[in-house]
Amino acid sequence: MSIISIALTGAQAAQVALSTVSQNVANAATDGYTRQSTLLASLGSSRSGVSAGEGVKVSSLQRFSDGYKNLQLWQAASELGRRESAQPYLTQLERIVGDDDSGIGAGLDELFAAFNAASVEPTSTPLRQQVISAADALSQRFVSLQQSLANQRSAIMQQRDALATEATTLATAVADLNRQITAAQATGGSASTLLDERDRKIDALASIASIQVVEQNDGSLNVTLRNGMPLVVGTRAATLTMNPGTTPTLQVDFASQSYSVASGVLGGELGGLGSYLEEVLEPMSASVAELASSVATSVNGLLAGGYDLDGNAGAPLFVFDSATNRLSVNGALSARQLAFSSDAAKPGNSDVLQQLIALPTQSVTLPLLGSVQLSDAWSQLVGDLGSRSAQNQAALKTAETVRDQAEQNWKSTAGVNQDEEAASLIQFQQMYQANMKVIAVANELFDSTLQMFG
Incomplete structure (x- = not known):
């Protein structure tokens, strides 16, 4: 699986996690609201040979009840x-x-x-x-x-x-x-x-x-x-x-x-x-x-x-x-x-x-x-x-x-803890930015490769 595809799964997972954090923050004062978190799981390789894996997936949303x-x-x-x-x-x-x-x-x-x-x-x-x-x-x-x-x-x-x-x-x-x-x-x-x-x-x-x-x-x-x-x-x-x-x-x-x-x-x-x-x-x-x-x-x-x-x-x-x-x-x-x-x-x-x-x-x-x-x-x-x-x-x-x-x-x-949500917000923001950086690097490598054969 390509680097871009792997990074894309990471960016998509980060988006889901950020949406969950946003939902928690938005409902911090909502009576009876139960906070949620995003559970991530690694995607193993589906191909033979040496492979670190195929990225990450959102396995479920956990409700803290x-x-x-x-x-x-x-x-x-x-x-x-x-x-x-x-x-x-x-x-x-x-x-x-x-x-x-x-x-x-x-x-x-x-x-x-x-x-x-x-x-x-x-x-x-x-x-x-x-x-x-x-x-x-x-x-x-x-x-x-x-x-x-x-x-x-x-x-x-x-x-x-x-x-x-x-x-x-x-x-x-x-x-x-x-x-x-x-x-x-x-x-x-x-x-x-x-x-x-x-x-x-x-x-x-x-x-x-x-x-x-x-x-x-x-x-x-x-x-x-x-x-x-x-x-x-x-x-x-x-x-x-x-x-x-x-x-x-x-x-x-x-x-x-x-x-x-x-x-x-x-x-x-x-x-x-x-x-x-x-x-x-x-x-x-x-x-x-x-x-x-x-x-x-x-x-x-x-x-x-x-x-x-x-x-x-x-x-x-x-x-x-x-x-x-x-x-x-x-x-x-x-x-x-x-x-x-x-x-x-x-x-x-x-x-x-x-x-x-x-x-x-x-x-x-x-x-x-x-x-x-x-x-x-x-x-x-x-x-x-x-x-x-x-x-x-x-x-x-x-x-x-x-x-x-x-x-x-x-x-x-x-209940929603504002400090915990703020920390999670930074964590998943950084995760999203890092994966987007990986995609950018992969594109540069791809362009370089094309130039070699140009």
């Missing part, structure tokens, strides 16, 4: 998504229940303060009316809080529906990229850009739910949920939807099969929202309803055993609707009808009123706390929520640190 580091990145994304999704709701709920001016605790204090004030003069109409006003204010606080809890639940349901739809879109995109990648690799083409795009889609999918990823021999990736439920198998993708209900589950439809997945095994944003719903919001809603019911039952029970200013048997102060868990004040009750006396003949008797004042020492059983005194119930609910929020915030900071470390670890292999 580490499967283990990718998995670390995706696992970190799942944990971060799980913690991030729940924290805004925890913070919002903590602010709502901890409000001293509009919280249930302040409402209970005002009611029992009104009872205590009425005990000074049990027959006073203004003081009796103050009790009804305090009871009405307390019921409105319960209604407002329960509406806030219902709004949170509705927002979580909508967010989970949106996430399930997004996960379906991402799974479909990964399956389509599997098809494009296997086709490109089968024909010897470069699939680096497609591989980067697939990794980005999987990273986004991992943020929504914890996943497992297995590479196949043809270059495709199979993606499953943490419990093995399929999301992507080759070029086929699952469809994800949320099943409605008190404790919604994720439905995975793949091929002709349907699977139901509980929140506890989902992980990611879906798992975080599901855990918050099941472990915090629903128990809090049940505890608020039970507290409202206990207050109504206790107060009404004591009043039922008393007599009003006209000697009539006591009527209820509160009305609790067990179907809606709504607490309200008996609109038909007047101040005179508050049954504070234990003796029909003695309107100024305050025996029942004294029992009402002592109600805060009574025990109530709440789903989130168990058995507690009525006076401590709300503060303990607030404290329990604050503790859960603080724990999630600490876990969130840890998850952010782990994710940052995983990204740095990934970049140490796949």
